[in-house]
Amino acid sequence: xxxxxxxxNLTISYRTGGGHTTTAVDxxxxxxxxxxxxxxxxxxGSGKSTxxxxxxxxxxxxxxxxxxxxxxxxxxxxxTDAEALRQLRWKQISMIFQSAMNxxxxxxRVGNQIVEAIRVHEPETSPAQALERVEMLYHQMxxxxxxxxxxxxxxxxxxxQRAIIAMALACNPQLIIADEPxxxxxxxxQDQILKTILALQKKLSLGIIFISHDIAVIADxxxxxxxxxxxxxxxxxxxxxxxxxxxxxxxxxxxxxxxxLSDDGKAPRAIVDHSIDTAEVERGCRFAPRCPLVKSxxxxxxxxxxxxxxxxxxxxxxxxxxxPEK
Amino acid sequence: xxxxxxxxxxxxxxxxxxxxxxxxxWFAPAGTTVTALNQVxxxxxxxxxxxxxxxxGSGKTTxxxxMVRLERPDEGSIVYEGEDIAKMRGERxxxxxxxxxxxxxxxxQSLNPYQSVxxxxxxxLAIHKAKSGAERKEQVIDTLAQVGLTPAETYLHRYPxxxxxxxxxxxAIARALILEPSLLIADEPxxxxxxxxxxxxxxxxxxxxxxxxxxxxxxxxSLAAAHFLCDRVAVIYRGHIVETGPAKxxxxxxxxxxxxxxxxxxxxFGHxxxxxxxxxxxxxxxxTSSTNGCPFFSRCAPADPGLCDNQQPPLKEExxxxxxACFFAE
Numbered sequence: 001x002x003x004x005x006x007x008x009n010l011t012i013s014y015r016t017g018g019g020h021t022t023t024a025v026d027x028x029x030x031x032x033x034x035x036x037x038x039x040x041x042x043x044x045g046s047g048k049s050t051x052x053x054x055x056x057x058x059x060x061x062x063x064x065x066x067x068x069x070x071x072x073x074x075x076x077x078x079x080t081d082a083e084a085l086r087q088l089r090w091k092q093i094s095m096i097f098q099s100a101m102n103x104x105x106x107x108x109r110v111g112n113q114i115v116e117a118i119r120v121h122e123p124e125t126s127p128a129q130a131l132e133r134v135e136m137l138y139h140q141m142x143x144x145x146x147x148x149x150x151x152x153x154x155x156x157x158x159x160x161q162r163a164i165i166a167m168a169l170a171c172n173p174q175l176i177i178a179d180e181p182x183x184x185x186x187x188x189x190q191d192q193i194l195k196t197i198l199a200l201q202k203k204l205s206l207g208i209i210f211i212s213h214d215i216a217v218i219a220d221x222x223x224x225x226x227x228x229x230x231x232x233x234x235x236x237x238x239x240x241x242x243x244x245x246x247x248x249x250x251x252x253x254x255x256x257x258x259x260x261l262s263d264d265g266k267a268p269r270a271i272v273d274h275s276i277d278t279a280e281v282e283r284g285c286r287f288a289p290r291c292p293l294v295k296s297x298x299x300x301x302x303x304x305x306x307x308x309x310x311x312x313x314x315x316x317x318x319x320x321x322x323x324p325e326k
Numbered sequence: 327x328x329x330x331x332x333x334x335x336x337x338x339x340x341x342x343x344x345x346x347x348x349x350x351x352w353f354a355p356a357g358t359t360v361t362a363l364n365q366v367x368x369x370x371x372x373x374x375x376x377x378x379x380x381x382x383g384s385g386k387t388t389x390x391x392x393m394v395r396l397e398r399p400d401e402g403s404i405v406y407e408g409e410d411i412a413k414m415r416g417e418r419x420x421x422x423x424x425x426x427x428x429x430x431x432x433x434x435q436s437l438n439p440y441q442s443v444x445x446x447x448x449x450x451l452a453i454h455k456a457k458s459g460a461e462r463k464e465q466v467i468d469t470l471a472q473v474g475l476t477p478a479e480t481y482l483h484r485y486p487x488x489x490x491x492x493x494x495x496x497x498a499i500a501r502a503l504i505l506e507p508s509l510l511i512a513d514e515p516x517x518x519x520x521x522x523x524x525x526x527x528x529x530x531x532x533x534x535x536x537x538x539x540x541x542x543x544x545x546x547x548s549l550a551a552a553h554f555l556c557d558r559v560a561v562i563y564r565g566h567i568v569e570t571g572p573a574k575x576x577x578x579x580x581x582x583x584x585x586x587x588x589x590x591x592x593x594x595f596g597h598x599x600x601x602x603x604x605x606x607x608x609x610x611x612x613x614t615s616s617t618n619g620c621p622f623f624s625r626c627a628p629a630d631p632g633l634c635d636n637q638q639p640p641l642k643e644e645x646x647x648x649x650x651a652c653f654f655a656e
Binding site for chain 2: 043099142157186187188189190192196213214215216217219220243253257258259260261299
């Protein structure tokens with residue numbers, strides 16, 4: 001299948017004042033094919049959102065890309081000049097933000113905002129054509145068309161998030177970065193939004209990078225999953241395989257911490273509450289201080305990638321040799 | 327839990343109604359009244375963890391605020407250990423304030439950034455003039471250890487910004503526990519935390535409940551969390567309790583269409599009943615002008631127009647059994 005996005009050995013650090021730097025993303029590589037979705041899952045501070053921002057070219061000013069490449073349709077976005085990147089953004093790659101309230105201009109009618117977004121990126125489109133397209137998008141998203149004339153504060157939270165998605169789709173992008181798109185929403189609304197995203201993805205064969213801390217949402221939504229811990233991807237593979245036969249102890253811990261509605265009353269095990277400063281762990285495995293399987297060599301040498309199956313890789317030599325059973 | 331404990335209510339809401347007045351200002355001169363809680367009956371038994379489950383805006387935080395007397399009901403009464411809390415004065419009120427404690431949602435906002443952990447946790451003792459300085463410090467250390475902040479001495483002189491979100495919430499729990507309350511109200515204590523940290527908070531809460539036999543109201547939007555932690559639950563929708571009963575029973579056999587819709591909406595991953603669907607949620611809400619009917623009428627697929635929009639279904643509940651406010655639930 002055609003490769004839409006390829007990230008090679010991406011390392012990003014933040015300057016944190018006083019001459020210190022923190023590595024937020026460390027040697028991350030991943031690929032995404034056209035029409036497929038990849039979920040990035042991990043705790044807050046694991047670097048998932050930084051990757052999303054790097055793809056969009058929207059890193060904060062104190063961030064520095066230390067090394068690596070981000071290839072979009074074969075073109076390295078990190079080498080692209082600002083104007084070309086601006087052209088690419090929204091038209092080819094767009095983003096659904098977490099906070100729908102802050103992503104819309106409160107003093108402009110929502111319809112006008114989306115029309116404007118289209119016209120900025122496609123100056124040849126007439127306002128009438130743009131409006132027609134927005135009406136169609138609203139129809140797809142299940143928002144009444146008369147809502148276009150309303151202001152953001154007149155929308156409910158779920159409807160605002162739908163409008164954000166409509167805006168992200170307005171220029172027919174090939175890739176969407178969805179950064180916790182439903183985190184602030186109630187479960188029924190979340191379910192409706194996720195279903196809409198899934199349906200649109202199939203219909204328009206969108207590539208999606210889906211960033212979330214909720215493994216259940218990722219498992220339901222994504223073809224592939226990358227589990228992130230302290231700036232690194234520690235396990236990557238097809239969702240089905242990773243969640244059925246997790247290899248990395250951190251993935252296992254995340255799954256254990258996920259409360260499920262089951263009757264057997266199996267108590268989840270807790271991960272030791274321990275925030276990791278990446279500067280502390282220089283040589284060994286990042287997860288070593290919290291890992292139940294830790295051996296002395298884990299603290300000495302950084303773990304290498306191990307193949308578990310054709311599409312399932314882990315970064316842990318201690319994981320029980322598991323061949324996918326199911 | 328023994329039989330006698332099961333039947334003693336720690337706190338009892340009787341037909342509690344609470345209105346909020348909105349508008350009436352520069353932008354919206356005509357004020358409107360919103361009913362945040364409508365004739366809510368809720369009985370929390372001594373020694374149990376009771377879960378109140380609902381979406382944002384359903385009135386669950388209003389219940390918490392009423393129970394600690396931050397607000398007063400417009401109608402109905404709240405009875406704590408046999409006494410109406412609205413009528414408490416003087417020493418009785420002071421005792422109530424000691425015995426009923428609250429843990430707030432956001433540990434980034436509920437802790438004073440200028441105070442050390444020792445001061446934050448010890449402050450309730452100082453306010454209620456309990457114990458001498460040395461004893462206070464000892465009790466702060468004990469309580470910190472109990473919420474898993476060990477070695478406790480190393481936390482005493484830290485400030486909130488030096489703590490992770492999970493540690494902050496533990497400090498907030500320690501602060502709530504230090505007066506040895508009989509009733510603890512936890513208002514979405516984990517909604518700001520990662521899943522792995524949330525689990526630890528649940529573990530602490532259930533450990534505290536087990537050791538101290540404290541009664542707990544656990545407010546959450548997550549049916550899974552309520553199922554995990556609670557003995558009994560109530561599901562609240564737009565200020566109405568629509569279903570209540572033992573947590574296991576309500577979630578394994580939900581009977582109200584709204585509870586069923588909530589379960590339908592959960593991600594399917596890892597759920598025992600992944601394939602089970604109720605399909606009780608209408609895709610297009612009905613328009614209705616009636617305000618007398620069932621609160622879920624406009625979104626309810628199995629509802630009967632003519633009946634459900636004209637009459638409010640009563641909540642039928644016997645003892646601690648499974649009760650439901652729906653005409654169509656057998």
